[in-house]
Amino acid sequence: MIWVIGNKGMLGSEVCRQLEEKKYNWVGTDREVDITSMDALEGFAESVETNAYFPSKISHKDRKITWIINCSAYTNVEKAEEETELAAKLNEDGPRNIARVARKIGAKLIHISTDYVFGGNGSQPYNEDDAKNPLGVYGKTKLAGEVAIQKEMNTYYIVRTAWLYGFDGKNFVYTMTKVMNSHDQIKVVDDQKGTPTCAPDLADSLLKFIEKNEGAKSLIGKHSAPAYGIYHFTNGGETNWHDFACEIYRLGKKYGRITGECVVNACSTEEYGAKVERPAYSVLSKDKIIKELKIKIPEWQVSLEKFIKNERFNPL
Numbered sequence: 349m350i351w352v353i354g355n356k357g358m359l360g361s362e363v364c365r366q367l368e369e370k371k372y373n374w375v376g377t378d379r380e381v382d383i384t385s386m387d388a389l390e391g392f393a394e395s396v397e398t399n400a401y402f403p404s405k406i407s408h409k410d411r412k413i414t415w416i417i418n419c420s421a422y423t424n425v426e427k428a429e430e431e432t433e434l435a436a437k438l439n440e441d442g443p444r445n446i447a448r449v450a451r452k453i454g455a456k457l458i459h460i461s462t463d464y465v466f467g468g469n470g471s472q473p474y475n476e477d478d479a480k481n482p483l484g485v486y487g488k489t490k491l492a493g494e495v496a497i498q499k500e501m502n503t504y505y506i507v508r509t510a511w512l513y514g515f516d517g518k519n520f521v522y523t524m525t526k527v528m529n530s531h532d533q534i535k536v537v538d539d540q541k542g543t544p545t546c547a548p549d550l551a552d553s554l555l556k557f558i559e560k561n562e563g564a565k566s567l568i569g570k571h572s573a574p575a576y577g578i579y580h581f582t583n584g585g586e587t588n589w590h591d592f593a594c595e596i597y598r599l600g601k602k603y604g605r606i607t608g609e610c611v612v613n614a615c616s617t618e619e620y621g622a623k624v625e626r627p628a629y630s631v632l633s634k635d636k637i638i639k640e641l642k643i644k645i646p647e648w649q650v651s652l653e654k655f656i657k658n659e660r661f662n663p664l
């Protein structure tokens with residue numbers, strides 16, 4: 349049984365969709381099982397593993413939680429600067445609690461983290477163990493969450509991602525589509541470099557960790573499971589927010605998502621006047637995940653086009 353925590357969020361809902369499609373045995377929870385409460389997490393795990401949660405047609409063996417995928421988090425980068433305590437509760441205490449429960453019930457953990465653990469003054473894609481230097485509360489609390497998990501257990505995969513967009517949730521692609529439909533001029537910063545990540549691609553790679561582990565069990569000696577630890581996943585290539593916005597505009601026009609004319613102007617971060625300092629360069633190296641999972645990662649433009657033309661695209 350796979351337990352997806354944060355199943356109503358942008359990434360969590362995509363993970364659940366793919367689990368359903370691949371006919372996995374899974375269960376999802378969101379705020380109703382509060383990650384800041386050990387009692388709530390333990391109580392839920394127990395209700396799944398005993399007969400309480402599922403009808404008795406699910407066998408005892410299938411009710412055993414073997415994996416937890418944690419997609420819950422405090423994700424509002426700007427608000428985190430004011431709601432410091434809440435951000436720490438969700439991004440540090442929550443993952444620690446989840447790791448404790450995972451260890452107790454013998455489940456492996458997949459947890460999601462962020463490029464914002466880095467300071468952003470590099471010029472080469474960040475490797476997993478490069479020096480961290482988070483600039484704001486969000487990045488600091490996410491880094492603390494990584495550390496908390498590492499202290500609690502060994503059987504974890506922490507996957508850092510960046511610039512995430514998906515079908516079910518607020519994100520840059522949807523926001524741009526909306527403002528490009530309602531404004532004839534917009535300004536987007538061009539001095540922060542990174543790589544967008546399409547949630548279906550990330551979700552697919554998360555499930556590969558499970559597939560490779562389960563496959564390794566049945567093919568002992570021939571294949572090995574990916575090493576536990578920290579990984580990076582984004583789409584391929586790199587860009588800046590302005591060029592990303594220009595591509596959204598081009599593809600939005602091509603697929604009829606953007607109907608009016610809009611000029612996408614570039615500006616500096618300083619000129620834009622954002623409240624929170626963000627990394628100027630946060631491109632992540634995917635060498636490790638490509639090697640360990642033996643995957644090919646689509647370039648960001650390819651995934652963006654698939655996303656915009658998909659019938660699930662719905663920025664309302």
Ligand SMILES: NC(=O)c1ccc[n+]([C@@H]2O[C@H](COP(=O)([O-])OP(=O)(O)OC[C@H]3O[C@@H](n4cnc5c(N)ncnc54)[C@H](OP(=O)(O)O)[C@@H]3O)[C@@H](O)[C@H]2O)c1
Binds near residue numbers: 384438463512
């Ligand atoms: N979005 C990005 O650009 C981005 C970039 C890099 C990394 N990440 C990481 O990727 C992961 C997924 O992000 P996302 O954008 O999919 O997040 P999201 O849409 O904000 O989903 C998080 C989910 O967690 C739920 N939640 C909040 N408090 C909770 C609690 N106490 N107990 C249980 N669930 C709770 C949220 O509910 P409410 O909606 O009701 O609060 C929401 O459904 C996160 O770890 C995030 O840090 C995201």
